[in-house]
Amino acid sequence: MSVISIFSAAYCSADQVVGEVVDHLGCRLLDDDSLCQDAARLAGVSADKIQRAFHAKTSVFNKFTHEKERAVAWLKLALAQAMQDDGLLISGFASLLAPRTVTHALRVCLVADTEYRLGEAAKSGVSEKEALRRLREADEDAAAWAEVACGFKDPWDSALYDVVLPMDKKPIAEAGSIIVRSAAREALAVTEASRAAAADFLLAARVEAVLVGEGHTVGVEARNGNITLSINKNVLMLGRLKEELARIAKSVPGVEDVETKVGKDFYQADIYRRADFTLPGKVLLVDDEREFVETLSERLLMRDMGSAVVYDGESALEMIEADEPEVMILDLKMPGIDGIEVLRRVKQTNPAIEVIILTGHGSEADREQCMELGAFAYLQKPVDIDKLSETLKAANEKIHAARKD
Structure with a gap:
């Protein structure tokens, strides 16, 4: 039996169509959640970290941590392992990772017009405004993922698929029947060459996972x-x-x-940079002295430490929620939410983040309070960059040691 991959726009009855095919053929279903779990086990990280690769928004720290690239590599490896067996149905974003060289794989896309999709969204009880927002966000994720997975900017490009089914014009049962009949075509029969291509995919995925690691x-x-x-x-x-x-x-x-x-993009302006995962790569700098903190960020980058900059406490708390830094260098005296309050909230909600206080205005009482609240270190401005670098490395080592435990 051939492998079937089904990619779908949001709210196009994908679950029902997939259910029809699985019931008829008895094939094993591998959806995005299952594949993320498999990839997470291979990588030794949480499935949530793998799942983030499917989203259009990329962390501001990714150029230093390569977390998205690593997640994609582990997804490929998990999928390649699964594709060594026949009778597999791949449903979701991961279906776009299946290489076209594996000729016994049928590639299906489910699409529909906006009216149909809004109607499907309304069945979950959301307003039209909320449904439109969800469709827009889902389509942005799909477009970003298609470019990552197979180099296509349009996820609905017919060149990606063998079968495109307009779900606003096809009943669910008929769509399922079309897929079942298409999968039985002689052109999709498993051959020695197609099995060799699946084995090549697995070897390439293994090499990529090692390299990205x-x-x-x-x-x-x-x-x-x-x-x-x-x-x-x-x-x-x-x-x-x-x-x-x-x-x-x-x-x-x-x-x-x-x-x-x-490769074809070698001569563009972007410079190749090997990521060193032993160095801090997710450092958040929080200071209202813009020139100082931007210069500090540049000096850390010269030491291969990746950082992002915000200029007030409120922005720091927002970035913590969105991008999950691992280490924070925090000033105390800032307008709005001050550094001590930021430290208190961070340790309440994200205790694993190590916070280094760097201030020019603190007192001994401030130092004692910060250390009691859980700060990793308390440093005074002006700080020697080598001392700060060593403190950052020590905080980073503590974080990674805790993960191993």
């Missing part, structure tokens, strides 16, 4: 044990990078040979 984000293709790595950002020491990538890739069982090349 070492901080490298490159294109990976596999064919009969031969790996091709594509570098898609400009790099100053290309020869050294090629050697390092080849060394890492060759360590993966099943890899026989490695070729590295520059």
Whole structure:
């Protein structure tokens, strides 16, 4: 039996159509939630972290942490492992990760006009305004994901699919029947070549997961044990990078040979940067002295430490909720919500965040209060950048040690 992948616009009766196909064929269902759980087990992280890869909004820290790229790599690996078996139905965003080289996979897209989708949304009891907001957000996520997963900016591009079903014109049962009949076509039969392509997908996914775990984000293709790595950002020491990538890739069982090349985007202005996950990469700087804090951010970046900047306590609390920094460098005297109140709230709601107080106006009483509230360290301005860097590294080590426990 062939593999079936179904990608759907929001509110296009996808669950019902998938149910029809599963009931008729008895195939194993792999939806986004299940795949995220599988990927999380492989990666040793929470499923929530993997799930965030499907959203259009990317964390401000991602250029330092590569969390999205790592999540996508683990999703590919989990999917590649699942695709070694036949009789699989992949439903959701993850369906776009299935490579077209696996010719026994049927690719289906469910779409509908806005009126139909609003009607489906209304069945859940939401207002038309809320339904429109949900559709817009879902379509933004779908477009961003299609570009990440397969390089297409339009997730509804017919070139991505073998079958496109307009659900505003097809009853659910008929849509299910069309998919079942299409999956039985001779062209989708499992062959020796298509099984080899699935094995290539698995090997490429394994190599990509190892590379991204070492901080490298490159294109990976596999064919009969031969790996091709594509570098898609400009790099100053290309020869050294090629050697390092080849060394890492060759360590993966099943890899026989490695070729590295520059990709189509190599000559753009963006510069290749290997992520060093041993250094702090999610540091939030909170200070109303704009020139000081922006300069501090640049100096940390020169030491390969990634940071984001906000200028008041309220913005800091909002960013904590949206982007989950790991370490915060916090001034005390700020307009609005002051640093002590920010520290108190952070330790109440996100106790795992380590907070380093950096102030030029604090007293001994302030220091004692901050340490009692759970601050990691209390430093005075002006601070030696090396001392601050060492304090940041110590806070980062504490966080990662706690995760291992």
